[in-house]
Amino acid sequence: MGTGSSRKSAANSLIWHIGDDIPHIPNKRRGGIVLGGAIAPIFFNSLEDAGALPIECDVSRIESGDMIIVRPYIGRIIKADTGEELARFQLKTPVILDEVRAGGRIPLIIGRTLTERARAALGLPTSDVFENPMVCKLSPGGYTLAQKMVGRACGCVGIVPGDYCEPKMTTVGSQDTTGPMTRDEILELACLKFAAPLVMQSFCHTAAYPKAVDIEMQRSLHDFIRDRGGVALLPGDGIIHAWLNRMLLPDTVGSGGDSHTRFPIGISFPAGSGLIAFAAALGFMPLDMPESALVKFTGTLNHGITLRDVVNAIPLAAISAGLLTVEKKGKKNIFSGRIMEFEGWPDLTVAQAFELTNASAERSAAAAAIELSEASVAAFLSENILILNRLIEEGYFDADTLKRRIAAMEEWLRNPTLLRRDPQAQYAAELTVDLASITEPVLACPNDPDDVRRLRDVAGTPIQEVFIGSCMTGPSHFEEAAKILADRKNLPVRLWLTPPTRLDALKLKNAGLFSVFGAAGARMETPGCSLCMGNQARVADGTTVMSTSTRNFPHRMGNNTQVYLGSAQMAAVCAILGEIPDVKTYQHYALTAGAGPHRGLYCTSGTTHRKTPHPNDAG
Numbered sequence: 285m286g287t288g289s290s291r292k293s294a295a296n297s298l299i300w301h302i303g304d305d306i307p308h309i310p311n312k313r314r315g316g317i318v319l320g321g322a323i324a325p326i327f328f329n330s331l332e333d334a335g336a337l338p339i340e341c342d343v344s345r346i347e348s349g350d351m352i353i354v355r356p357y358i359g360r361i362i363k364a365d366t367g368e369e370l371a372r373f374q375l376k377t378p379v380i381l382d383e384v385r386a387g388g389r390i391p392l393i394i395g396r397t398l399t400e401r402a403r404a405a406l407g408l409p410t411s412d413v414f415e416n417p418m419v420c421k422l423s424p425g426g427y428t429l430a431q432k433m434v435g436r437a438c439g440c441v442g443i444v445p446g447d448y449c450e451p452k453m454t455t456v457g458s459q460d461t462t463g464p465m466t467r468d469e470i471l472e473l474a475c476l477k478f479a480a481p482l483v484m485q486s487f488c489h490t491a492a493y494p495k496a497v498d499i500e501m502q503r504s505l506h507d508f509i510r511d512r513g514g515v516a517l518l519p520g521d522g523i524i525h526a527w528l529n530r531m532l533l534p535d536t537v538g539s540g541g542d543s544h545t546r547f548p549i550g551i552s553f554p555a556g557s558g559l560i561a562f563a564a565a566l567g568f569m570p571l572d573m574p575e576s577a578l579v580k581f582t583g584t585l586n587h588g589i590t591l592r593d594v595v596n597a598i599p600l601a602a603i604s605a606g607l608l609t610v611e612k613k614g615k616k617n618i619f620s621g622r623i624m625e626f627e628g629w630p631d632l633t634v635a636q637a638f639e640l641t642n643a644s645a646e647r648s649a650a651a652a653a654i655e656l657s658e659a660s661v662a663a664f665l666s667e668n669i670l671i672l673n674r675l676i677e678e679g680y681f682d683a684d685t686l687k688r689r690i691a692a693m694e695e696w697l698r699n700p701t702l703l704r705r706d707p708q709a710q711y712a713a714e715l716t717v718d719l720a721s722i723t724e725p726v727l728a729c730p731n732d733p734d735d736v737r738r739l740r741d742v743a744g745t746p747i748q749e750v751f752i753g754s755c756m757t758g759p760s761h762f763e764e765a766a767k768i769l770a771d772r773k774n775l776p777v778r779l780w781l782t783p784p785t786r787l788d789a790l791k792l793k794n795a796g797l798f799s800v801f802g803a804a805g806a807r808m809e810t811p812g813c814s815l816c817m818g819n820q821a822r823v824a825d826g827t828t829v830m831s832t833s834t835r836n837f838p839h840r841m842g843n844n845t846q847v848y849l850g851s852a853q854m855a856a857v858c859a860i861l862g863e864i865p866d867v868k869t870y871q872h873y874a875l876t877a878g879a880g881p882h883r884g885l886y887c888t889s890g891t892t893h894r895k896t897p898h899p900n901d902a903g
Contacts, residue, residue, distance in 0.1 A: 293465075295330035295556065303336065306387070314387045317354060319343055319361070319371075322620050325574070325650040326543050330556035332380065335388040340621075341373035344614070356381065377572045379415045379448045389570050390473075390562050393450075421447060426706025428576045430623045430653040433551045433703060437537040445575040445712075453480045453563040454550070455538035457528040460498075461489045461819070462541045462557040463505050469561035475512065479567030482689050483514035484528055491519035492814035492821060510681040514564070517680075522785030522811040523755045529638060530668045533692055534661050535703045539563050543645045544755055544834055546652045548638035549661055551623070553651050574622050574650040575712035581628035583720030588875050591636050592756070592832065592851035594719065595643040596726035596736045601717050603736070610735045617734075618713040619647035625705070627655040629719075634664035635758050642756060646733040646835060658700040665693045671787070724867045728849035730828075731838045742848065743866040747830050749823045750859040751841070752852050753782030753809065754816040754833040759791050761832065761852035766797045767877035768856035769804045776862035778824070782809035782816070804859070815841060830858040853877075 302316035314335035321343050323331070331338040339354070341361065346352065351364040361371040375381070379392075386392035396414050403411060420440035427435065427442030435442035437451030456478075458466050463485060485505060490498040502519050509516045517527060525545050532538070536550045541560040545552050553571060555563070563569040579598060602608035607618035624644040626637075637654045644652035672690050676683050725739045752765055762783065781801055783789040789811050792798060801808065815821040816833040823829055823842035832855055836847035848864065857865050857873045865873070 295327060295334055295336075299331075299334050299336060303334065315384070319346065319354075322615065322617065322648070324648045325621050326554055326556065328376075328621070329559060332383055332389050333556060333558040335384055335386065335391075337380065337384050339373050339375070341371040343371065345370045377446065377448050379572070382415050388558075390469075390558060393562075393570060415448075423710070425708040425710045428578075428623075428653075428709040428711065429625055429627075429655060429703060429705040430551055430576050430651065431573070431709070432705065433535050433653065434537055434571070434573060436535060436703070443573045445573050447573045449571050449573055450568045451537045451571060452568050453538055454482070454533055454536035455528060455531055455547075455552075456480045456483045456560060456564045457524050457538070457540035457542070457545055458483070458485045458509070458557075458560055458564070459489055459524040459540075459542050460485075460487045460491075460501065460505065462560070464501055465557035466541060466561045466564075467505060467508050469558050470508075470512070470565055473561060473565045475561075475565035478512050478514055478564050480564050481567075481692075482531055482685055483509065483512070483564040484517065484524075484531060485509040485514055486517045486521065486524035486527060487519040488521075488523045488812040489817055489819060491521075491812040492810040494519065513682045513685055515675075515680065515682060515685055520786055520810055520812070522783070522788070523813060525638075525642070525755050526758075526784040526788075529634070530671050531689055532668075533689075534665075534696055537569075539569055544642050546638070546641040546644055548634045548641050548654065549656065549664070551651050551653045554645070576623040576625050576653075577619050577649075577713045578711040578715070579624060579626050580714065580716050581626070581719055582716060583718045585719045586723060588871060589719075589722050589725070590851040590853060591639045592849075592854075593722055593726045594717070595639055595756075596728055596849070597722050598643075598715070598717055599647065599728075599734050600726055600736045600738075602715055603734075605715060607713060607715060608734060610732060617648060618715075619644070619649045621648065621650055622712055624649045624652045625654070625711070626652070627705070630655055630657040631660065632656060633660055635760075639756055642834070643733075646728075655704070656702070658702055661702065662697055662700045665697055669693055725850060725854055725870060727854070727864075728836060730846035730848065731836050731840075733835055733849060739854075739864070739867050739870060742864050745848070745864045746828060747777055747848075747858045747861075747863055748827040749778045749780070749829045750855050751780040751782070751815050751823070751829060751831040751833060752855050753780065753784065754813070754831075755784055756834055757784060757832050757852060759783075759788050762788075762792050762797060762801075763795070764877070765852045765856040766792075766800045768853060768873050769859065770800055770877075772804045772860055775805055775859050777859050779804060779806040779859050780809060780815055780821070780823075781806045782814055783811050786811050818842065830855050830864065 299313050299316050303313035304315045306312050306314055316336045318331055318336055318338045323338050323340055328338050353362040353364050359373045363370055383389050383392050399411050421444045423444050431442040434451050438449045443449050487502050506516045524542050532547055532549050534549045538552045539555045543554050545554045599608055609616045626640050641652035641654055669690050672686050676686050726736055729735045729737050818841045825843040828846040830848050832852050836849050841847055853874045857870055
C-alpha cells in the first residue's frame with residue numbers, strides 16, 4: 285500500500301478500486317472493507333477517514349477468490365458457500381460503524397456536532413442515534429504518561445485504552461507532499477482561520493530538486509497557510525519534525541502529516557491529510573485511544589555506544605523476549621498500533637529523546653512518549669524561544685502565532701512541571717533494555733528496520749554508498765562523523781550528507797566542518813528529506829548502502845538496493861573502509877576520534893537573516 289507520506293495516496297488508490305462513488309463529488313470515492321492481519325495505525329486512520337471498514341483479523345485462511353460474508357456486529361467472517369468460519373475479530377471501536385455510515389470520520393463529527401447543537405437549541409435531549417463518542421472512565425491501576433497527556437487534552441485525568449476521544453490539538457504540522465491534499469480538505473471545511481494554536485507548513489520533501497509544478501505548489505501553499513494564521517517555512521529550511529519539535533509545549537497533544545512526527549515532549553499521533561486538515565481547522569482530532577507498551581531502560585551506556593545503537597537494540601531485545609519477529613508471515617510485533625512509552629533515562633537531552641520517539645514509527649507504533657527531567661525540557665524550551673524569536677526577526681509568518689507560542693513557553697518555564705505516570709499503571713507489554721548489555725554497535729539490515737543484528741554478524745559487507753542525514757540526525761552526529769573523516773580523501777564510496785535544517789547546516793559550516801566533508805569528496809544536499817525519502821535524489825541501482833536514515837524498505841533509496849541503518853559514526857567508518865568494519869576496527873576509528881554518546885545540543889547563534897521570507901525569492 286505504500287509507506288510514510290504516501291499513506292493518504294495509498295488509501296485513496298485502494299478505495300478507488302473497492303469503494304463507492306460519492307454522489308455529486310467527482311473523482312473521489314469512499315467505503316470498502318479492508319482485512320489485514322495487522323494494519324499500521326497511519327493506514328487505519330486514513331481508511332477510517334475515507335469511510336472504509338478496516339478490520340484486523342487472522343487472514344491466513346482467507347484465499348484469493350473466496351466469496352466471504354463479513355458480520356461486523358458479531359465479529360465473524362464466514363465462507364459464503366460452506367458457512368465455514370474463517371476468522372473472528374473485534375472492531376477497534378464501536379464508533380467505527382457510525383464512521384462507515386457517515387462516509388468517514390470527518391463527516392460523522394461534523395454531522396454529530398450539528399445535530400447536538402440543533403437539538404440543544406430546540407430544547408431536545410441528546411440524540412441516541414450516534415454511538416457515545418467519549419466517556420472519561422476511571423482506570424483502577426492509574427494512568428500511563430500517554431494516557432494522562434491525552435486525558436488533559438480532553439479535560440480528563442486520563443483516557444483508558446479503547447475509548448474514543450477528541451483531544452485538543454496544540455501543535456499541528458503539514459509537509460509538502462501531502463500538503464496540497466491537506467489544503468484541498470481545509471477548503472472543503474471552509475476554514476478561513478486555524479483553530480489549532482499553532483499550525484506549521486514545511487517544504488522538506490520537494491526542496492532539493494523541485495520541478496516547475498513543485499515551485500508553484502511551494503508558493504501557493506506557503507501563502508495559503510500564512511493567510512490562515514499558520515507558520516509557513518521556506519524551501520531549504522529543513523525537515524518538518526526537526527522544526528516542529530522546536531515549537532512544542534510540554535505534556536500537550538498534536539499531530540503531523542508525516543509518519544515520523546513523534547514529539548520528544550508531549551505526544552503526537554501522525555495522520556493523513558484529511559485528519560491534519562481537520563485538526564488544524566477545528567483544533568481537535570478524533571482518536572481511538574491505543575494501549576501502551578513500556579520500554580524501560582536500566583544500566584549505564586558503554587563508551588562508544590550511540591543512541592542509534594540503542595534504537596536498534598530495542599527491537600533486538602524484543603526479538604529475544606519473543607515480542608517481535610522479523611518474518612512477515614505470522615509476524616508478531618507487540619508495538620504495532622500501540623503507544624511506545626520510554627522511561628528510566630530521564631537525563632537525556634530532548635534531542636536525544638527524539639531519536640527514540642522518532643524510531644517508534646519503524647516499530648509501527650501509534651505514537652510515543654518519553655519520561656524526561658524538567659531540567660532537560662527547560663533547557664530545550666529556552667533554546668527554542670531564541671529560535672522562534674529569530675524567525676520573527678527574519679520576517680516569518682505568522683508572527684503573532686509565533687509570539688503566542690513563545691509566551692506559552694515562557695509561562696511553562698515559570699513553573700516547570702511535567703506529568704508522570706501512576707506507579708500501578710497497566711501496560712499491554714513491558715520490555716526492559718539493559719544499556720550496559722550493549723557492548724557493540726547494532727545495525728538494521730536489508731531491507732527491514734526490524735531485522736537488527738550485532739556488528740559482528742555483518743562485518744565485512746562491502747559498501748558502495750554512505751548517507752549521513754535525515755531527521756534522525758543533528759549537528760552532533762555530523763561533528764562525530766567529521767572527527768572520523770578528518771584528513772581523509774579519495775574515499776572508496778560515494779558519500780552523501782544532508783543536514784536536517786538550515787540552522788544545522790550553518791552551524792556545521794561556521795565550525796569549519798564543511799571543509800572536512802568537502803575534502804573527503806562528500807556530496808552536500810539541501811537540508812530536507814531528499815535522499816532519505818528517495819523521492820528526488822537516489823543512490824545508484826543495485827548498490828549496498830550504509831545510512832543514518834529512518835527506513836530501509838526495498839527500493840526506497842534506490843532500485844534494488846541493500847540498505848543498512850546505523851549511527852553517523854558507523855557510517856563514517858564505512859565511508860573510509862568501503863565495507864562494514866569488525867568490532868575492533870570500528871572501535872579503533874570511533875574511539876580514537878573521540879566518538880561516543882552525543883549530547884545533541886543546538887547552537888542558535890549565527891543564523892541567517894532572510895529579509896523576504898517567501899518561497900523561491902532571491903536570497
